[in-house]
Amino acid sequence: MAKDHRAGSKVRGDKLPAILMASHLLEGDTVFLGDSGWTMDPTAAKIAHDAETAAVMEAEGKAAAAANTVIDPYLVPVDLTDHGLPVARHFRDAMRQKGPSIHPDMGKQAEFTPLD
Amino acid sequence: MYRYDEFDERFVRERVAQFRGQVERRLDGSLSEDEFKPLRLKNGLYLQLHAYMLRIAVPYGTLNSRQLRMLAHIAETYDKGYGHFTTRQNLQFNWPKLKDVPDILGLLADVEMHCIQTSGNCIRNVTSDQFAGVAKDEVEDPRPTAELIRQWSSLHPEFVWLPRKFKIAVTGAEHDRAAIKVHDIGLKLKRNDQGEVGYEVIVGGGLGRTPMIGKVVREFLPKDELLAYLEAVMRVYNSEGRRDNKFKARVKILVHETGEEEFRARVEEEYAKLDGPTINAPEEEVERIAAYFAAPTYEDLPETSQVLEQARAIDPELDRFVAQNSFEHKQPGYIALTIALKEIGAVPGDMSADQMRAFADIAEKYSFDEFRVTHSQNLVLPHVRKDDLPAVHAALKAAGLASANAGLITDIIACPGLDYCALATAKSIPIAQAIAKTFADQERQKAIGELPIKISGCINACGHHHVGAIGILGLEKGGRENYQITVGGDATEHASLGERLGPGIDAEDVPAAIEAIVETYLAEKTGEESFIETVRRTGAEPFKAGFAAFIESRTAQHEAAE
Numbered sequence: 250m251a252k253d254h255r256a257g258s259k260v261r262g263d264k265l266p267a268i269l270m271a272s273h274l275l276e277g278d279t280v281f282l283g284d285s286g287w288t289m290d291p292t293a294a295k296i297a298h299d300a301e302t303a304a305v306m307e308a309e310g311k312a313a314a315a316a317n318t319v320i321d322p323y324l325v326p327v328d329l330t331d332h333g334l335p336v337a338r339h340f341r342d343a344m345r346q347k348g349p350s351i352h353p354d355m356g357k358q359a360e361f362t363p364l365d
Numbered sequence: 366m367y368r369y370d371e372f373d374e375r376f377v378r379e380r381v382a383q384f385r386g387q388v389e390r391r392l393d394g395s396l397s398e399d400e401f402k403p404l405r406l407k408n409g410l411y412l413q414l415h416a417y418m419l420r421i422a423v424p425y426g427t428l429n430s431r432q433l434r435m436l437a438h439i440a441e442t443y444d445k446g447y448g449h450f451t452t453r454q455n456l457q458f459n460w461p462k463l464k465d466v467p468d469i470l471g472l473l474a475d476v477e478m479h480c481i482q483t484s485g486n487c488i489r490n491v492t493s494d495q496f497a498g499v500a501k502d503e504v505e506d507p508r509p510t511a512e513l514i515r516q517w518s519s520l521h522p523e524f525v526w527l528p529r530k531f532k533i534a535v536t537g538a539e540h541d542r543a544a545i546k547v548h549d550i551g552l553k554l555k556r557n558d559q560g561e562v563g564y565e566v567i568v569g570g571g572l573g574r575t576p577m578i579g580k581v582v583r584e585f586l587p588k589d590e591l592l593a594y595l596e597a598v599m600r601v602y603n604s605e606g607r608r609d610n611k612f613k614a615r616v617k618i619l620v621h622e623t624g625e626e627e628f629r630a631r632v633e634e635e636y637a638k639l640d641g642p643t644i645n646a647p648e649e650e651v652e653r654i655a656a657y658f659a660a661p662t663y664e665d666l667p668e669t670s671q672v673l674e675q676a677r678a679i680d681p682e683l684d685r686f687v688a689q690n691s692f693e694h695k696q697p698g699y700i701a702l703t704i705a706l707k708e709i710g711a712v713p714g715d716m717s718a719d720q721m722r723a724f725a726d727i728a729e730k731y732s733f734d735e736f737r738v739t740h741s742q743n744l745v746l747p748h749v750r751k752d753d754l755p756a757v758h759a760a761l762k763a764a765g766l767a768s769a770n771a772g773l774i775t776d777i778i779a780c781p782g783l784d785y786c787a788l789a790t791a792k793s794i795p796i797a798q799a800i801a802k803t804f805a806d807q808e809r810q811k812a813i814g815e816l817p818i819k820i821s822g823c824i825n826a827c828g829h830h831h832v833g834a835i836g837i838l839g840l841e842k843g844g845r846e847n848y849q850i851t852v853g854g855d856a857t858e859h860a861s862l863g864e865r866l867g868p869g870i871d872a873e874d875v876p877a878a879i880e881a882i883v884e885t886y887l888a889e890k891t892g893e894e895s896f897i898e899t900v901r902r903t904g905a906e907p908f909k910a911g912f913a914a915f916i917e918s919r920t921a922q923h924e925a926a927e
């Protein structure tokens with residue numbers, strides 16, 4: 250079901266730069282593909298600036314899903330902050346990068362350096 | 366309260382063991398996500414935006430203190446210290462880990478709880494009137510019926526893979542507090558002219574993307590024929606309901622496409638073929654179940670309590686709380702008390718583990734160890750002695766549970782929305798919080814009176830927005846969250862669907878728009894009319910005009926600011 254509601258696909262225009270986001274099978278947490286494997290930290294997400302890198306990352310995501318590490322990996326179009334950190338362009342993906350807006354004490358926003 | 370027999374106990378334990386095996390096989394890769402998903406959903410486990418979510422069944426919304434203490438323990442040990450009560454009278458945990466879920470299910474089984482029938486295309490947890498067994502306008506307690514349906518439907522081999530989910534609600538009262546007209550099947554216990562008890566059977570109501578009010582398919586069904594008749598309805602649905610298109614698979618679409626007359630005829634035809642006596646529950650079983658719901662041993666008390674009257678006279682806060690949150694009990698000297706999980710600025714329906722423990726103590730001491738969950742995401746202490754009310758109020762207040770706004774404009778229903786839900790198109794909880802803050806003033810709330818606002822974060826309508834006196838639906842428009850507002854929805858015996866007032870608006874404009882709508886109501890209202898009564902009389906037109914004026918002034922302000 251999540252597939253029908255993937256926000257990244259709704260973003261108009263350029264789909265790059267992008268990061269790869271998924272859910273961790275065992276924990277359920279949102280995870281990002283980093284330079285070496287999956288990370289819970291949104292600031293450590295690897296950024297694809299070109300289509301080739303994005304395609305390689307997407308393939309890595311599919312392989313990880315097939316290997317039962319993550320669920321439902323997908324590319325998320327992002328904007329870069331002044332510090333070069335990736336912020337999802339769609340508000341739904343941005344919510345996943347942060348955690349619930351009503352609980353600043355929970356989710357990524359409580360555990361990691363903020364993106365912006 | 367219903368207690369498990371060995372059969373229930375064994376069934377629930379077996380399901381826990383099965384699920385433990387399924388999780389193990391998922392983790393070692395022998396089950397793929399596509400194979401595992403329907404299995405986890407059968408056990409109430411969803412995957413949301415940030416984490417898994419576990420939905421725990423609260424059959425017909427009845428719980429005891431031991432169960433609530435266990436929920437508090439689970440919230441603290443395996444989650445983030447709170448739980449969320451939903452519009453289907455269930456409880457959700459928002460942060461469980463997959464690896465912990467079998468253990469959580471085991472702990473739930475220890476207190477006769479489970480997550481079965483909270484998800485998937487089966488007959489879901491049956492919901493009921495939160496004042497069951499208490500209300501003066503009740504023909505009969507609806508919970509024995511709800512429990513009977515639970516037992517019949519839990520393992521019914523024919524109905525485990527229906528075209529779509531199936532929700533049944535039962536009320537025993539004249540005034541419908543269970544929203545039976547917007548369920549797949551709604552049952553109302555009633556008496557016929559001969560004084561016999563039976564059911565009015567309503568089929569094909571529902572919300573979601575195609576909201577519909579249910580149709581009466583049987584005016585009076587003798588009480589002992591219930592299961593066979595339900596089986597006939599389910600058979601017609603199971604064989605003729607659409608499986609080609611998920612959005613058209615609910616029974617409401619079948620009733621609509623077949624036509625009310627024809628659908629009724631099909632059900633009666635099927636019913637005639639069934640061998641009723643082999644399906645209907647034997648009388649002893651019906652009586653056995655009913656005995657569990659026998660009234661507690663009340664004391665003989667005068668209707669008025671001097672203790673309470675005196676306390677109210679000197680404590681305006683207590684006075685306001687009792688005036689707003691109490692519900693007349695059929696037993697003299699008692700009342701039922703609504704605990705609104707709606708403190709201004711709080712998340713509607715959320716309860717912390719500490720509050721759960723405090724509330725468990727209160728229910729145990731003052732309400733025969735029983736409480737209820739309401740579809741408005743509130744709780745009810747069903748049997749409180751009026752003499753005890755001052756003490757109960759003090760204990761609730763100490764736990765942050767004495768919000769005196771039951772039924773008022775700040776008692777808002779909101780689905781989880783984009784803060785948690787993977788299907789959401791917009792946030793819904795922050796909208797509820799902003800409106801509650803806008804109308805926080807007690808006197809103002811009182812002047813506005815009863816006004817149910819209901820908010821959903823997408824067209825699935827889990828927040829019942831179609832039947833809110835004011836309904837708010839969050840959508841996505843042009844990459845932003847956008848909110849459509851309706852008025853005139855009603856979930857009671859006068860069920861109706863709300864009418865849209867105009868174009869969608871931005872999140873930050875919603876509280877002011879609600880103020881404009883309330884102004885229209887206060888200007889139009891005659892006498893003691895409630896909001897919904899006014900809308901019913903005037904129609905939506907004056908509200909549309911008020912809303913249009915609001916949009917115009919808003920646009921002018923935005924332009925001036927630029």
Ligand code: HEM
Nearest residue numbers: 411451452453571572573574615780781786788825826827
């Ligand atoms: C992960 C969370 C949830 C998911 C995936 C979900 C999914 C859905 C879907 C797809 C529908 C539309 C069904 C249809 O029209 O056929 C729906 C309806 C509904 N859901 Fe949810 N929901 C979720 C959470 C909730 C919550 C938290 C509540 C209670 C607050 C709830 C109560 C309802 C109700 C009352 C309806 C409308 C009644 C009807 O079935 O027509 N759901 N839900």
Ligand code: SF4
Nearest residue numbers: 780786789822823827
């Ligand atoms: S209405 Fe939509 S956003 Fe709200 S809980 Fe249901 S599916 Fe999620």
